[in-house]
Every structure is written in C-alpha cells, then in structure tokens.
Amino acid sequence: MTRLTDLPPAQAQRLAELECPDFQTRPWVTGSSLSQRRVAIVSSAGLVVRGEDPFRGRDPDYRAIPASAKPEELLCSHISINFDRTGFQEDWNVVFPLDRLRELAADRAIGSIAQTHYSFMGATDPVQMEPHARELAGRLKSDQVDAVILSPV
Amino acid sequence: MGALGHYLEEEGIATVGISLIRPQTENTKPPRALWVPFELGRPFGPPSDPAFQKRVILAALRLLERDTGPVVIEDFPDDDPRATPDSTWRPPFVPTAVATGPAESLAARLEAEILLLRGAHERWVARHRRTTIGLSGLSISECARYVADWLRGKAPPSPREGFSAPLILRFAVDDVKAYCLEAAAAGTAKPSSRQLGDWLWNETAAGAAIHALRVALQASEDERLKLIVSNFMVPAARVRTG
Numbered sequence: 001m002t003r004l005t006d007l008p009p010a011q012a013q014r015l016a017e018l019e020c021p022d023f024q025t026r027p028w029v030t031g032s033s034l035s036q037r038r039v040a041i042v043s044s045a046g047l048v049v050r051g052e053d054p055f056r057g058r059d060p061d062y063r064a065i066p067a068s069a070k071p072e073e074l075l076c077s078h079i080s081i082n083f084d085r086t087g088f089q090e091d092w093n094v095v096f097p098l099d100r101l102r103e104l105a106a107d108r109a110i111g112s113i114a115q116t117h118y119s120f121m122g123a124t125d126p127v128q129m130e131p132h133a134r135e136l137a138g139r140l141k142s143d144q145v146d147a148v149i150l151s152p153v
Numbered sequence: 154m155g156a157l158g159h160y161l162e163e164e165g166i167a168t169v170g171i172s173l174i175r176p177q178t179e180n181t182k183p184p185r186a187l188w189v190p191f192e193l194g195r196p197f198g199p200p201s202d203p204a205f206q207k208r209v210i211l212a213a214l215r216l217l218e219r220d221t222g223p224v225v226i227e228d229f230p231d232d233d234p235r236a237t238p239d240s241t242w243r244p245p246f247v248p249t250a251v252a253t254g255p256a257e258s259l260a261a262r263l264e265a266e267i268l269l270l271r272g273a274h275e276r277w278v279a280r281h282r283r284t285t286i287g288l289s290g291l292s293i294s295e296c297a298r299y300v301a302d303w304l305r306g307k308a309p310p311s312p313r314e315g316f317s318a319p320l321i322l323r324f325a326v327d328d329v330k331a332y333c334l335e336a337a338a339a340g341t342a343k344p345s346s347r348q349l350g351d352w353l354w355n356e357t358a359a360g361a362a363i364h365a366l367r368v369a370l371q372a373s374e375d376e377r378l379k380l381i382v383s384n385f386m387v388p389a390a391r392v393r394t395g
Contacts, residue, residue: 007193008390020155020180027162028184028223034214042161042168044154054288056320072283077324081388084194084346086334087235089285091200100203100210110214126156133157137164147217148161149210150170150183152154153194 011082021126032111037147039104040114040140041065044122045088045095045153046078055079055121060128062136065117067098076153079123083153095151114145122152155181169216171196171209178226185225187213191233192346199235201343235343242342244352245273259365260301262358267297267329273336280339285331289313289324293332296325304366319378326363326386333359354391363387 007015031037046055048063054077055063065074071092076085087094098117104110118136120129140148155178158168162184172178172188173196189209191198197206212229219225247266274293278284289296290313302309303322311318334349354360363386370382 011389015174016176020177021159023156023159023182025159025163026182026184026223027159029162029165029167030220031167031217034218037167037214037217039214042157044157050287053315054324056316075285075287077288077327079385081327081385082193082390084192085285085331086338086346086349087195087200089331089335090281090338092283093203093206094195094197094200097197097206097210100197100207103203103207104211104214109211120157122154129157130160133160134164137161137166140161140166141164146167147214148158148166148168149213150154150158150168151196152171152173153196 031146034110034147035108036111038112038114038143038145039101039110039147039149040143040145041096041098041101041117041151042136042148043096043117043119043151043153044078045076045119045151046121047096047119048075048077049073050075057121058124058128059121060124061132062118062120065096065119067113067115067117069098078121078153080153095153097149097151110147114140114143116143155183155186158183158186167217169213171213172226175226182224184223185216185219187216187227187229189229190231192236194346195233198233202235205231205234236345236347238345238348239343242340242344242348244337244356245270245339247357256304256306256365256369259358259362260304263301263304263329263362264294264297266358267293267332270333270336273339274332277335277339281335284335286328286335289321289328290316291321291325291328293328296328296332299325300329300362300366304362304369306369317377319375319381322378323381323385326366329359330363333357350388350391354387364393367392 048054050073093099101113158170161168169185172186175188178186197209311321367382373379
C-alpha cells in the first residue's frame with residue numbers, strides 16, 4: 001500500500017502540492033447504462049507498442065495501442081522512476097486492464113471494447129496535452145467510444 | 154490524469170479516472186474518480202489477481218452510472234494484498250556489490266551480473282511469456298556494456314539514430330533495471346515491490362553501478378546529461394546522501 005504518508009516526505013509533499021489546472025468549467029457527460037457502453041483505456045503511463053518510438057521526455061502527444069496488442073508488445077516509457085514497475089512487468093492489467101475489459105464485455109457488464117486504446121506520458125504539462133486530448137476525443141468518437149477509463153501511474 | 158478527463162469530457166466523452174494521489178484529484182476536480190489505496194504504478198492493484206483487478210475496474214466504471222455530479226470521488230476500500238512481503242521469496246544469487254570502489258571494477262561486475270542472471274531471466278520469460286525490456290532497442294548485453302562504458306568514463310556515442318546518447322543511457326538503465334527485477338521475480342514466490350527494490354538497490358552490481366553513474370555524471374558539463382542522471386535513474390526514495 002502506498003498512501004502519501006508512506007512516501008519519502010519530500011516526494012509526498014511534491015505530489016500533494018503539484019500544481020493542478022484550475023478549470024473554469026465542470027463538464028459532466030451522461031449516457032446509457034454501463035452494459036451498453038463502449039469503453040476505451042486512456043493511460044498516462046507512457047505506454048508504447050514495441051517497435052514504435054518511446055516517449056522521449058515530456059512529449060505532449062499520445063500513442064495508439066490497438067486492441068489486438070499482446071502483453072509482450074507493450075512497454076512503459078514513462079520518464080518518472082518514482083513508481084513501481086514490477087506490477088506491470090508481471091501483469092500488464094495492473095496498468096492496462098485490457099483482459100479485464102474483455103472479461104467484462106463477455107459477462108455483458110459493459111457493451112464492448114474500443115478498437116484502439118491510448119497512452120499519454122503523464123509527467124507532461126496538461127496545458128501542452130490539451131490540443132492532443134481534444135483531437136483524441138474525435139478519434140474516440142469515430143470508434144463509437146462513449147466511456148473512457150483513465151489509468152494513471 | 155484529471156486534466157485529461159476534463160478535456161475529454163468537455164469534448165462529450167464520459168470519463169472515469171483511477172486516482173492514486175487523492176489531494177491531486179481533489180484539486181483537479183475531475184468528473185468522476187475512484188481513489189485506490191495502492192502504491193504508485195499499480196492503478197488496478199495486485200498483479201496476477203484478476204478477481205481483485207476486476208473489482209477495482211468495475212467499481213470505477215459504475216461511477217459512470219451516477220445520476221448526480223460533477224464531482225464524484227469515491228474510495229476503494231481494500232488494500233493491495235501483494236504489498237505484503239513474501240517471506241518465502243529468495244533473490245537469485247549475485248555477489249554482494251558495494252557502491253564504492255574503482256569504476257572499472259564495478260563496470261566489470263555489472264556486465265558479469267547480467268550473464269549470471271540470464272538463467273533466472275529465461276525462467277521469467279518462460280513463465281510470464283513476456284519481458285518489458287526493449288526501450289533502448291539494444292540487447293541486454295549491449296545495454297550492460299553501454300552503461301558500463303559510461304561508468305568507465307568513455308562517454309560512448311548513441312548507437313541508435315535519432316536518439317541522443319543521454320537518452321539511450323536512460324533507456325539502457327531502464328532495461329537493465331527491468332532485466333534484474335524480472336530475473337529476481339522468476340520463481341513462484343510473490344515478492345512485494347519493496348523486497349525487489351531493496352535487493353536491486355542494495356545488493357546488486359546493477360544497483361551499485363547506477364548509483365555510481367549518477368554520482369559521476371552529475372559532475373558533467375552537459376546539462377541534459379546531468380538532468381537525466383540526477384532525476385531519471387535512481388528513485389528519490391533510493392538516492393544515497395552523504
């Protein structure tokens with residue numbers, strides 16, 4: 001378990017006091033029941049499919065991860081080293097729960113799974129990510145996605 | 154992560170986020186978030202525990218059916234059972250390495266250790282059918298040689314077009330760490346991340362070499378190299394002072 005009290009004091013303070021955007025709006029999108037939703041994963045773990053360029057630093061764009069990707073193809077290129085990677089090394093679902101989504105779809109708990117999932121590099125300034133996130137929304141809509149689960153590290 | 158949720162929701166797509174740092178989520182005020190009491194890097198909890206992971210993701214997705222909001226922040230009630238140390242776990246044998254001593258000696262021990270761990274790493278790959286090594290684009294022996302040569306003061310050029318030498322050094326260090334940690338977890342025991350980290354940073358030549366490299370290259374005049382070795386090689390909780 002890691003709560004802030006379990007981290008080195010300086011790191012805990014830095015994380016707790018990290019400057020967050022002060023948004024002027026409070027968007028709230030409603031929709032159908034969960035069993036009708038088409039779900040995509042959007043991670044901020046700096047995930048890349050093996051063979052593609054890793055995130056080099058605080059890149060503001062995103063990488064696409066097809067639903068056909070295999071666990072052995074996914075790498076984590078997040079710039080931060082201050083989070084556990086051993087869980088992801090053993091089981092990609094710790095960060096990228098695609099197998100769990102497949103099971104939920106088979107159980108009809110969710111409607112379906114997106115054709116493509118995505119990853120940003122979470123240490124990037126959110127202001128820099130904004131245009132890419134808004135462009136991503138269009139791609140998600142083209143895939144009929146109406147629910148996104150956001151997975152940080 | 155909360156900001157991404159905000160942007161996507163503004164564009165008309167419903168989102169729910171996992172929250173690992175509750176104060177950040179409270180500040181960002183995303184539409185919906187499930188705070189989980191797991192360590193950083195494990196948003197869906199323990200590895201190889203599908204039932205637990207499914208409870209986490211379902212608890213999050215069900216927030217999409219809430220009638221009232223924003224802002225919805227709920228807490229997941231259960232801790233990660235894999236955060237508990239496994240007393241049956243034994244790391245693979247490597248000669249105990251200390252962070253002091255001549256750089257050449259440490260560099261040589263790093264390269265030897267990579268060979269020594271090969272069998273354990275092959276068992277890891279056979280068991281899990283994957284490895285997370287690969288960011289550098291080099292083989293693990295080449296990674297060890299590249300890191301060792303930096304330690305020897307050679308400042309080797311980048312072997313990969315389009316990637317600077319400091320960036321390849323960062324990725325090679327990431328690959329060496331992944332190799333050692335995967336090898337260490339090759340057996341049937343279920344070590345906690347702390348057990349694995351204690352072994353890597355306190356007992357291996359790889360850990361000692363990365364510590365030594367950080368100290369040595371912090372004296373570099375290359376600001377980019379200095380930034381990388383200072384902040385992106387040794388976790389803050391593992392940096393040795395004094």
